[in-house]
Amino acid sequence: MKYIALCAILSLLLLTGCADMNKAQTGALGGAAGGALVGQIIGHNTEATLIGAAVGTMLGYIVGNEMDKYDRQELNHVYERGVSNQTSSWVNPDTGNQYRVTPMPAYRDPSTNRICRKAEIDALIDGKMEKTVTTACRNENGQWQLQS
Secondary structure (H helix, E strand, O other): OHHHHHHHHHHHHHHHOOOOOOHHHHHHHHHHHHHHHHHHHHHOOHHHHHHHHHHHHHHHHHHHHHHHHHHHHHHHHHHHHOOOOOOEEEEOOOOOOEEEEEEOOOEEOOOOOOEEEEEEEEEEEOOEEEEEEEEEEEOOOOOEEEOO
8 A cells, every 4th residue: 555655646746747836836745745755654554644645745835835935025025125227136045046126116007096016037046047027016905916
């Protein structure tokens, strides 16, 4: 039975390895695999393996989400306090990803009457340079929200 559980986890890892996942999802997947292995080692049965996978999934998701949260906090800081047309940069200490963000002047969106701000983002993620322009607007609570 433990071989079936191990094969299922390895298959899941191989199938999702090509998927485009965020850090929280990647953390959940790694946590599930690690938790299942620990559960099997401790309990030597399928129930322990499944419990380990469930706990590992939850912990991995939380850790992965925190890594994403660091970059969101830094970006929010640029939207909130960044000087227009001056670049701010940071390196995520957990991932090594590098960001350079240049905020534009704030403006009032005529369709929503909300305060918005665009920013140009140059990101070096996993060795690949990505460039994008984002827009964030203040919500009812005064917090910046990225627009889709």
